[in-house]
Amino acid sequence: MASSSGGVSGQSRWQAPRLTRPVDAELAVPGSKSLTNRYLVLAAIADGPCVLRRPLHSRDSALMISALRSLGAVIDEIQGDGDFGPDLRVTPLQGDQDTAAVRAVNCGLAGTVMRFVPPLAGLVSGTTTFDGDPHARRRPMGGIIDALRGLGITVDDGGSGCLPFSIEGKGHVRGGRLVIDASASSQFVSALLLVGTRFSEGLHLEHVGKPVPSLDHVRMTVETLRSLGVVVDDSVPNHWRVSPGSVPAFDVAVEPDLSNAGPFLAAAVVTGGTVRVRNWPEGTTQVGDQWRRILPLMGATASLDGDTLTVTGGASISGGTFPDTSELAPTVAALCALATTPSTLTGIAHLRGHETDRLAALAAEINGLGGDVEETADGLVIRPAPLHGGVFHTYEDHRMATAGAIIGLSVDGVEVENIGTTAKTMPEFPELWASLTDTAGSAGLADTGARA
Ligand SMILES: O=C(O)C1=C[C@@H](OP(=O)(O)O)[C@@H](O)[C@H](O)C1
Numbered sequence: 001m002a003s004s005s006g007g008v009s010g011q012s013r014w015q016a017p018r019l020t021r022p023v024d025a026e027l028a029v030p031g032s033k034s035l036t037n038r039y040l041v042l043a044a045i046a047d048g049p050c051v052l053r054r055p056l057h058s059r060d061s062a063l064m065i066s067a068l069r070s071l072g073a074v075i076d077e078i079q080g081d082g083d084f085g086p087d088l089r090v091t092p093l094q095g096d097q098d099t100a101a102v103r104a105v106n107c108g109l110a111g112t113v114m115r116f117v118p119p120l121a122g123l124v125s126g127t128t129t130f131d132g133d134p135h136a137r138r139r140p141m142g143g144i145i146d147a148l149r150g151l152g153i154t155v156d157d158g159g160s161g162c163l164p165f166s167i168e169g170k171g172h173v174r175g176g177r178l179v180i181d182a183s184a185s186s187q188f189v190s191a192l193l194l195v196g197t198r199f200s201e202g203l204h205l206e207h208v209g210k211p212v213p214s215l216d217h218v219r220m221t222v223e224t225l226r227s228l229g230v231v232v233d234d235s236v237p238n239h240w241r242v243s244p245g246s247v248p249a250f251d252v253a254v255e256p257d258l259s260n261a262g263p264f265l266a267a268a269v270v271t272g273g274t275v276r277v278r279n280w281p282e283g284t285t286q287v288g289d290q291w292r293r294i295l296p297l298m299g300a301t302a303s304l305d306g307d308t309l310t311v312t313g314g315a316s317i318s319g320g321t322f323p324d325t326s327e328l329a330p331t332v333a334a335l336c337a338l339a340t341t342p343s344t345l346t347g348i349a350h351l352r353g354h355e356t357d358r359l360a361a362l363a364a365e366i367n368g369l370g371g372d373v374e375e376t377a378d379g380l381v382i383r384p385a386p387l388h389g390g391v392f393h394t395y396e397d398h399r400m401a402t403a404g405a406i407i408g409l410s411v412d413g414v415e416v417e418n419i420g421t422t423a424k425t426m427p428e429f430p431e432l433w434a435s436l437t438d439t440a441g442s443a444g445l446a447d448t449g450a451r452a
Pocket residue numbers: 033034035111112184185186187190213214217326327350
């Protein structure tokens with residue numbers, strides 16, 4: 001298990017395994033980042049101790065655990081049956097924190113920590129400071145800072161609208177009606193909904209502005225709350241009403257991270273092979289379930305038999321139009337860079353505020369390997385072009401690193417900078433990728449003749 005909450009690792013280069021034969025592999029992937037960090041926040045405000053089974057253990061979950069501990073939650077590792085680390089028992093925040101102490105939260109580069117924890121800190125008496133990695137200071141935070149002020153919580157951000165900032169919690173929040181602009185990140189909405197039931201008047205949140213991106217993640221928040229008995233009304237677009245109440249103690253199994261299954265499924269598409277992912281949920285709110293729809297558009301087949309998703313690549317990769325791919329976009333873009341026909345990715349302007357400006361990064365790195373990628377106002381146009389080897393820079397972005405690995409499967413000599421950045425949500429990536437690529441016999445960098 002990797003649970004480092006420290007800084008990012010060094011900028012070493014990793015030779016992406018190059019394959020000339022189809023993969024044939026079966027694997028399980030670690031728990032969902034989005035579900036793990038939602039359940040952790042909800043457990044911290046629950047009525048009694050909660051258990052998370054098969055949670056994610058990664059930098060983002062470790063940062064969330066540290067943040068919740070600093071606010072007063074007790075989080076213990078307990079024995080479980082997962083392949084990727086222990087289960088977690090969470091004893092919620094008590095009302096008796098030391099209000100004189102200043103608590104410091106390191107958000108790293110985790111959107112879920114920098115957006116989900118501040119509203120929770122507003123419910124705790126005393127000062128909490130928030131900061132993160134250098135790039136975290138450039139990620140959008142305005143919706144959260146404005147919301148906290150709208151809720152009567154004092155925030156000192158030095159006028160920046162970004163990290164770092166400090167919050168003076170009063171130990172209670174009245175709540176009620178609140179209007180925000182969540183066009184930069186769905187996480188602004190999720191953050192407020194997650195704790196809204198603990199506001200004495202609940203929460204009536206309204207979004208005004210350009211559309212909320214990554215709406216699947218808001219639906220995940222709403223369904224997660226409902227599954228625990230919290231009453232949420234989302235029947236009117238851009239309005240969410242959370243009834244005042246409490247979160248009953250819970251014991252949940254965390255689904256595998258279906259977004260992080262993407263690069264492995266992509267390996268089947270790139271090599272014309274087959275990849276089976278175990279423990280695929282029958283019903284889920286994860287955006288990664290979209291792989292079952294997206295990969296067939298690229299010429300693959302995808303079938304869910306019991307709890308195993310099987311993807312088999314076709315004779316070549318077809319490009320297409322891919323709207324609103326959210327956090328799947330870097331994986332989709334990597335596949336499009338290897339496709340035989342052009343592709344357009346739309347509805348992802350907000351990716352400029354992710355771990356890095358993902359539109360600029362994908363265009364620069366794919367073009368650096370000879371690709372033909374153009375940035376548009378809200379996405380990318382990717383045209384077929386013969387790719388060559390080179391360094392694929394990753395900008396501390398786990399999904400850039402996995403995008404480089406996907407391209408490296410069929411392009412000689414791709415070196416991915418800082419593969420360790422995958423520890424943000426999947427520290428096991430290099431080892432799982434090695435086991436996957438071994439199934440086809442890694443052909444080495446000098447080999448030629450891959451299908452794609
Ligand atoms: O709530 C969540 O767990 C997430 C919401 C999305 O954020 P944005 O709305 O900022 O894209 C997504 O991209 C991120 O990876 C996880």
